[in-house]
Amino acid sequence: MSAIAERLDIVRERVAESAARAGRTPQSCRLVAVSKGHPNEAIVEAWHAGQRLFGESYVQEFATRRDLNLDDVAWHFIGRIQRNKVRDLVDAVDLMHAVDRPELVAEIGKRAGTRDGANAGAPVRVLLQVNVAGEDSKAGVAPDLAGALLRDALATPGVLPVGLMTVAPLVDDPELVRPVFRALRDLQQRLRDELARDTPGAAAVFTELSMGMSDDLAVAVAEGSTLVRVGTAIFGARSYDRP
Numbered sequence: 001m002s003a004i005a006e007r008l009d010i011v012r013e014r015v016a017e018s019a020a021r022a023g024r025t026p027q028s029c030r031l032v033a034v035s036k037g038h039p040n041e042a043i044v045e046a047w048h049a050g051q052r053l054f055g056e057s058y059v060q061e062f063a064t065r066r067d068l069n070l071d072d073v074a075w076h077f078i079g080r081i082q083r084n085k086v087r088d089l090v091d092a093v094d095l096m097h098a099v100d101r102p103e104l105v106a107e108i109g110k111r112a113g114t115r116d117g118a119n120a121g122a123p124v125r126v127l128l129q130v131n132v133a134g135e136d137s138k139a140g141v142a143p144d145l146a147g148a149l150l151r152d153a154l155a156t157p158g159v160l161p162v163g164l165m166t167v168a169p170l171v172d173d174p175e176l177v178r179p180v181f182r183a184l185r186d187l188q189q190r191l192r193d194e195l196a197r198d199t200p201g202a203a204a205v206f207t208e209l210s211m212g213m214s215d216d217l218a219v220a221v222a223e224g225s226t227l228v229r230v231g232t233a234i235f236g237a238r239s240y241d242r243p
Contacts, residue, residue, distance in 0.1 A: 004042060005049035007234050008033070011217075015228060018221035029221050032076055032210075034231030036061060037238030040068055046234065047073065055097070055229055059085045066092060078165075078210075078229055080139050083107045090124050091115045097165045097210050097229075100129040100140050102152050105159055112158025123160035126153065127210050130187065132166045132180045140166065143187055150191055154202055163208025163226070164188050174216035181211050181223035 001009075016026040032055040035043045043054060047070050056062040057079025065075065074094040081089070081098055089096065090111045099105060105126075112124045128149050131140030141149050146164070153161040166184045168177040188209055195203035212220020214233035221228065231238075 002045050002049065003236075004045045004234060007236075008046060008049050008051060011214075011230055011233050014218060015221060018218040022222045024221070029225055030227050032078070032227055032229045033234050034078065034213075034229050035065070035235065036079070036231065038231075038235045040064060042235050043068065044070070051234075055231075059088050062092070063088070076227075086111050087114065091117070091119055094125065095162070095208075096124065096126045097227075098129045098139060099126040099153070099161075100131075100149075102149065105149070105153050105156050109156035109158040123158050125160050125162050127163050127165040127208060128153065128161055130164055130166050130184060132183050132187075133169050133177075135169060138167050143183065146187060147191060147194070150195075150206075154199065160205065161202070162205050163210065164191075165208075165210035165227075168211065168213075168216060168220075171216075174219045177216055178219050178223060181216075181220050181225065184211055185209060185224040 011031060015029055015031055019026050019029055030053055032053050033046050033051045034055040036057040043065060052072055053074050055076045055078040056065060076095045076097055077089055077093045078097040081096060081104060083104060086107045108124050115122060128146060129140040130143055130146050131138050132143060150161055153159050164184055168180045171177055192203050192206050195206055208226050209224050210227040212225045212228040214230050217228045217230060
């Protein structure tokens with residue numbers, strides 16, 4: 001067994017154990033293998049080990065991943081999205097994690113009509129990024145503005161908001177970020193309650209919570225994460241800098 005396969009097994013076990021302790025099924029939280037900064041060979045290795053969901057952050061680097069032609073792979077774009085790069089992503093990714101401003105929502109809606117192949121006519125699935133901790137270094141809308149951004153996304157043809165995401169502060173003790181994850185879960189529930197009153201169909205799909213990384217995934221899963229973004233614990237330290 002390769003080193004990446006061994007580390008994948010360990011991470012999957014961590015997710016499963018954390019879910020079980022929280023009274024959840026392992027399938028209720030999916031593992032996004034964050035492959036940014038690692039060679040294509042590492043992705044292929046993870047694919048051979050059964051990983052099918054990968055997260056990328058840089059459009060230029062992601063373009064090389066698509067040439068791998070791996071079967072049954074879903075790509076999530078988890079990095080900050082520039083408006084002029086949306087056209088390169090709408091027909092290539094299954095989910096955009098970091099939608100954080102009305103201008104970006106409008107651009108995604110504009111480009112959604114260019115989707116072709118199996119995606120033709122389908123809306124672009126997005127997560128709204130919320131800066132729960134209020135860190136200046138982090139992107140994301142303030143929690144009290146998330147509702148307005150959600151309404152904006154719902155009103156934009158071609159855009160389908162399916163949940164929220166956040167990036168927690170880097171801390172030594174994962175328990176210190178539990179309030180961040182809990183606040184995002186509570187915010188999602190409040191927004192879902194509002195949608196259930198006004199737009200039940202939208203509430204039914206607004207189910208995703210992207211939160212938790214290598215060091216704090218156990219706490220994130222306990223607080224309701226449905227997508228954990230794990231890079232270092234699977235691939236090791238990044239192999240090269242941003243292209």
